[in-house]
Amino acid sequence: MPVVHVEHLSKRFGKRVLAVDDVSFALEKGSITGFLGPNGAGKTTTLRMIVDLVRPTAGSIAVFDGRYRDLPRPWTRVGALLDASGFHPGRSGANALGVVARASGIPAARVAEVLELVELEGAARRAVKGYSTGMRQRLALACVLLGDPDLLLLDEPANGLDPEGMRWLRTFLRARAAEGKTILVSSHVLAEVEQTVDDVLIISRGRLVARGPLASLDAGASPVVRLRSPQAELLQRHLEERGAAVNRLGDALAIRGPSAPEVGEAAHQCGAVLHELITERPSLEDLFLEIAGTRRPES
Amino acid sequence: MIDLVAAELLKLRSTRTALGLLIAAVLVGLAPAVLILIFAPAEVLEDETVGGFGFLVTGVTVVPLLGLVFGILSMTNEYRHGTITYSYLVTPRRARVIAVKLFVCFGVGIVVLALVGSLVTLTAIIGYEVRSLELETSFLFEDGVAETLALVLLAAGLMAALGVGLGALFRNQPATVAGTLIWALAGENIVVSLKPAVGQYLPFAALQQVVTGGVTVSTGAEVGLSRPEAFLVSLGYIAVVSIAAVYTTMRRDVT
Numbered sequence A: 001m002p003v004v005h006v007e008h009l010s011k012r013f014g015k016r017v018l019a020v021d022d023v024s025f026a027l028e029k030g031s032i033t034g035f036l037g038p039n040g041a042g043k044t045t046t047l048r049m050i051v052d053l054v055r056p057t058a059g060s061i062a063v064f065d066g067r068y069r070d071l072p073r074p075w076t077r078v079g080a081l082l083d084a085s086g087f088h089p090g091r092s093g094a095n096a097l098g099v100v101a102r103a104s105g106i107p108a109a110r111v112a113e114v115l116e117l118v119e120l121e122g123a124a125r126r127a128v129k130g131y132s133t134g135m136r137q138r139l140a141l142a143c144v145l146l147g148d149p150d151l152l153l154l155d156e157p158a159n160g161l162d163p164e165g166m167r168w169l170r171t172f173l174r175a176r177a178a179e180g181k182t183i184l185v186s187s188h189v190l191a192e193v194e195q196t197v198d199d200v201l202i203i204s205r206g207r208l209v210a211r212g213p214l215a216s217l218d219a220g221a222s223p224v225v226r227l228r229s230p231q232a233e234l235l236q237r238h239l240e241e242r243g244a245a246v247n248r249l250g251d252a253l254a255i256r257g258p259s260a261p262e263v264g265e266a267a268h269q270c271g272a273v274l275h276e277l278i279t280e281r282p283s284l285e286d287l288f289l290e291i292a293g294t295r296r297p298e299s
Numbered sequence B: 001m002i003d004l005v006a007a008e009l010l011k012l013r014s015t016r017t018a019l020g021l022l023i024a025a026v027l028v029g030l031a032p033a034v035l036i037l038i039f040a041p042a043e044v045l046e047d048e049t050v051g052g053f054g055f056l057v058t059g060v061t062v063v064p065l066l067g068l069v070f071g072i073l074s075m076t077n078e079y080r081h082g083t084i085t086y087s088y089l090v091t092p093r094r095a096r097v098i099a100v101k102l103f104v105c106f107g108v109g110i111v112v113l114a115l116v117g118s119l120v121t122l123t124a125i126i127g128y129e130v131r132s133l134e135l136e137t138s139f140l141f142e143d144g145v146a147e148t149l150a151l152v153l154l155a156a157g158l159m160a161a162l163g164v165g166l167g168a169l170f171r172n173q174p175a176t177v178a179g180t181l182i183w184a185l186a187g188e189n190i191v192v193s194l195k196p197a198v199g200q201y202l203p204f205a206a207l208q209q210v211v212t213g214g215v216t217v218s219t220g221a222e223v224g225l226s227r228p229e230a231f232l233v234s235l236g237y238i239a240v241v242s243i244a245a246v247y248t249t250m251r252r253d254v255t
């Protein structure tokens, strides 16, 4: 039984904005899934619908087999980081967590524990307005861990973190994963979660456009063959007649479709001279951007 | 529920908003009393018709208005700072979040008015003693005074609760505070003076009448609602606003 089961989920804001469009996925117990997509793709809206903050226009959501609002003491089952700025600036970090602990029936001693876990014990008594972005992000993570939940939903936890903070976050997520928690972590930058997640869901303009193990992402990716030739124009026409996608810039061609040997043979057939011929594998990031539709296939 | 009340009280204790308003309430209540005690001539303070005591509590009548602002702030602060997200994550049954806030602010409104009232009474006793004047207190023990006092305290609680309801309904802090105060202090007065028969039923006029028992119109005539009537009308407003607040809050997206 999946921990989270989302089926045909849609959300419309007003008449115009279809923020989430028929999204379905399931999170298995103990899985770490990256929820990727450019800004405005619908990640935050989806996460907020899972925890009943936003009402779906259509579709169904099951969290631990039921609705989030029907979970008794939900903060001990699910930890959601949705907005690192969700703290009163005048309240101390310890009190901010104290309020949440109190309302969830979590013992007050747990506050000090989680603050230590995110290395904020030194700043616990200080007002949140004096915290740096990274400290706020860690406070939000501490808050998420208060109830020691089995499911973590983290919306862009790496936002605003410096490289050291990012490294800290990766270690943090791996430690939680080692504890067997189910994690869904969103990001608009693949590199932020690439080293942490096993599976990815890629969302673009509200629709899921790819899903599966991270490793399978580049399986369907076609490499780009690049070449330089004094007869570039002639060769371009020849390749295009055979169905390849070709972009030309001066004497340089970028070709999608045929492999490098096939391109070499084609050049020989039409008598074009090659000065350079290489195969370029797109990076995972390029692929992600391409799948997510923020960038046209590279020229 | 007890956990939620405790959390709400921790919210109040852990920022300066509540403390600031408490200090303001004490100052607003005490300052006129102290000034009057120092500067008013003896015959005014010993006047038996108005009762010198009647003058001394002028500042106290402003305290429920601060309670109203307190209620609005305690709700709208959650939207303003985004803490509402955590409140609803922890308690997804949103009606409970609002109900607990209504209840806590209602209690705080009563306690603060009782506190300021007691401080003013204490100050009066000391002031009269210092000036060797006779403080007329016998009217405090007349029939119906205890009941009136109870209604006044409850009305102060209702003001704070009304603030919570309005805050939940409108969410925007500056607009709700400004709009409510302008309506309460100016808007209703205009209606009351033009059409007292209608005006007497308006929410803040009703709450005011719980304290004053009726309204005095420009002709000097006393019209309006008796204290218990005014209290029931006020209660009706709180109920309507609270239900509307819960109804809209349950349907709104928190983004």
Ligand SMILES: Nc1ncnc2c1ncn2[C@@H]1O[C@H](COP(=O)(O)OP(=O)(O)O)[C@@H](O)[C@H]1O
Pocket (backbone or CB within 6 Å): A013, A014, A017, A018, A019, A037, A038, A039, A040, A041, A042, A043, A044, A045, A046, B253, B255
């Ligand atoms: N409260 C809202 N009202 C109207 N449109 C919204 C609201 N929240 C989000 N949107 C729109 O929904 C789309 C998805 O937003 P969001 O879920 O925040 O994306 P992401 O988190 O992937 O950046 C965007 O076009 C955004 O402008």
Ligand SMILES: [Mg+2]
Pocket (backbone or CB within 6 Å): A040, A043, A044, A045, A155, A156
């Ligand atoms: Mg987002």
